[in-house]
Amino acid sequence: ETGVTQTPRHLVMGMTNKKSLKCEQHLGHNAMYWYKQSAKKPLELMFVYNFKEQTENNSVPSRFSPECPNSSHLFLHLHTLQPEDSALYLCASSQEGSYWYNEQFFGPGTRLTVL
Amino acid sequence: AQKITQTQPGMFVQEKEAVTLDCTYDTSDPSYGLFWYKQPSSGEMIFLIYQGSYDQQNATEGRYSLNFQKARKSANLVISASQLGDSAMYFCAMRAGRTGNQFYFGTGTSLTVIP
Numbered sequence: 001e002t003g004v005t006q007t008p009r010h011l012v013m014g015m016t017n018k019k020s021l022k023c024e025q026h027l028g029h030n031a032m033y034w035y036k037q038s039a040k041k042p043l044e045l046m047f048v049y050n051f052k053e054q055t056e057n058n059s060v061p062s063r064f065s066p067e068c069p070n071s072s073h074l075f076l077h078l079h080t081l082q083p084e085d086s087a088l089y090l091c092a093s094s095q096e097g098s099y100w101y102n103e104q105f106f107g108p109g110t111r112l113t114v115l
Numbered sequence: 116a117q118k119i120t121q122t123q124p125g126m127f128v129q130e131k132e133a134v135t136l137d138c139t140y141d142t143s144d145p146s147y148g149l150f151w152y153k154q155p156s157s158g159e160m161i162f163l164i165y166q167g168s169y170d171q172q173n174a175t176e177g178r179y180s181l182n183f184q185k186a187r188k189s190a191n192l193v194i195s196a197s198q199l200g201d202s203a204m205y206f207c208a209m210r211a212g213r214t215g216n217q218f219y220f221g222t223g224t225s226l227t228v229i230p
Contacts, residue, residue, distance in 0.1 A: 033218075042119070043206065043220035056216045088158060103150060104218075106160035 002026055004107035006091050012113045013081065021076040021110050023091030031096045032074040033104065034066060037088040049074060050096055081114045088112075117142050119209050121221035128197045129229050135182070136192040136224045138207030147211040149190040151181065154204040154223070163205075166190055197228045 004025045013019050025032060034046040048056035049068040063085075065077040074091055088111050092104040118141040128134035140149065151163040166174045166181045174181045182191040194201055207221040 040222065042222050043208075045218045048216050050216075090158075090160065092160070103162035103165060104160075105162070106152075109158045111158075 004091060004093055004105050006089075006107035006110050008110060009108065010111045010113075012115065013078070014115050015081060015083070017081075018077070018079040020078065021089055021091075021112075023074040023076075023107055025072055025074075025091075025093035025105070025107075027093060027095075027105060029093040029095045029105070030071050031094045032068060032071070033092040033094075034074065034076050035090040035092065037090055037109070039087075043090070047076075078112075081112075083114050086112055086114045117144075117209065117211055117217065117219050119207050119219045119221040121207055121224050123224045124222075125225045125227070127227050127229055128194075128201075130199060131196055133193060133195045134197055134226065136194070136205050136207075136226065138190045138192065138221060140188050140190060140207075140209050140219075142188075142209065142211045144211040146215075147209055148215075149181070149183070150208040150210065151179070151190075151192045152206045152208060153201075154206060156203070160206070164192070194226075199228050199230060202226060202228045 007022045031050045033048050036044045045058055046060045047066045052068050063080050067075040088109045090109045091107040094102045094104045120139045147168045149166045153161045164174050164176045164179045164181050166183045173183050178195045180193045204223045204225050206223045209219045
């Protein structure tokens with residue numbers, strides 16, 4: 001595997017289900033991110049992890065729970081979601097240092113549908 | 116408020132012609148970074164080019180160049196010699212904030228290259 005991988009690629013779940021999205025980066029990066037991409041809306045940054053520590057939580061509802069066990073893996077645990085949570089969830093990683101010019105590398109995303 | 120604005124929902128360009136995709140940004144932070152990403156129909160976001168707020172020269176990467184006008188707060192992407200494979204969504208993004216951990220994306224521009 002190379003780059004950033006995400007599983008599953010597609011997920012359909014009911015509002016009472018519990019599911020998890022998985023992201024793995026094979027780039028040796030030290031930062032990982034979760035984004036939500038809804039139709040006709042800007043990409044929304046949800047969570048940021050630097051060196052496994054959560055550094056940003058952009059007012060995301062508690063029904064989304066991130067987990068970063070190490071610098072290569074990132075999970076997004078989902079429970080009691082709402083239909084408006086249906087979106088493409090993108091994971092990204094980057095190598096953070098003293099400068100901001102390091103671009104983010106994105107995974108292919110998980111298309112989530114909440115019924 | 117930190118914000119990225121892309122005013123062109125859709126653009127068409129003839130193959131082999133050049134095209135400019137507009138992006139304006141708003142931030143009060145003295146340090147920030149500007150990025151352009153390409154998102155094909157497959158969903159994966161692909162990094163294209165970066166411009167730092169203190170960079171004196173416009174960034175270039177192959178057929179991509181960034182027309183950075185700091186006073187106007189604009190960071191337009193120029194694609195020269197368009198190819199059919201350039202058809203995709205294009206997103207302008209800004210990295211800013213005290214810690215540099217805030218990322219803001221525009222709503223995107225859909226580019227279609229016509230043979």
